[in-house]
Amino acid sequence: MASTPKRSGGDVEDPVKDEALEVPIPEVWRPTLRAIVDSLVRRDTIIGAGLPSVDPVPPETSQLCLQAIDDYGDVALISLPDESWDTSVALWYGDRWRCLVDLWTAEEGRSDLVLDVDVFENRPGYRFSVHLVYVP
Template sequence: MPAAVDDYGDVTLVPLPEESWDTSVSLWHGDRWSCLVDLWTEQEGRSDLVLDVDVFEHGPGHRFVVQLVYVP
C-alpha cells in the first residue's frame, strides 16, 4: 500500500463509484492518458487522496502505471 494511504489514517479504499469520474481528469499525451482520479474510502466516501496514473493501450486491453497516490 502506498505510504500516502498509510499516512492518511485508518481507512479502507473502496471500488470507485461512477460519480468519481465527475471530478477526475485525464489528458492525452500522444501515447498515453495521464489521469488524476479521486479515491474513495469506506469511512468517508470521496477522500482527499488522489491517484496519479498513466494508461497505455496494450494489445487488446490497457496497461496502468501508477505514478503517485497523494493528498494535494
C-alpha cells in the first residue's frame, strides 16, 4: 500500500515510503546531495567532510568513489544542474531511502555514473550515508 506524503510543517512534503515506487529525489534532500557531489567535484580526500548531516565516509570509500570517476574516462565531473533531479531517484527500503543521483560531466552532460546514498530519518531532519560512485 502506498503511503501518502504528509505535510511536515510548512510546505515541505515528507518523502514517500513505498517499496514498490521509485520517486524523484525530495527537494529537502537536494542541497545536501548537491554538496556531496561538490565534494566529489573538488576531489576532497574525504567525501562530504564537514557536512553535519552526512555520516563520516571512510577514506577507502572516498578513494573508491574518486577512482570510479577516474576509471570512467577523461572527464571532468561538474556540480549538479537542476536537470539532474529529472532522472535521479529514491526508493524506500523499510528503514531508509536508497538514492541514485545521476552525475554530470563537462564533456557529456548527464553521464552513466551515479552516486549511491542512503537517507535515514533523523528527526527533525535526515542523515545521509554515502556508499559509492559507479556505473549501474
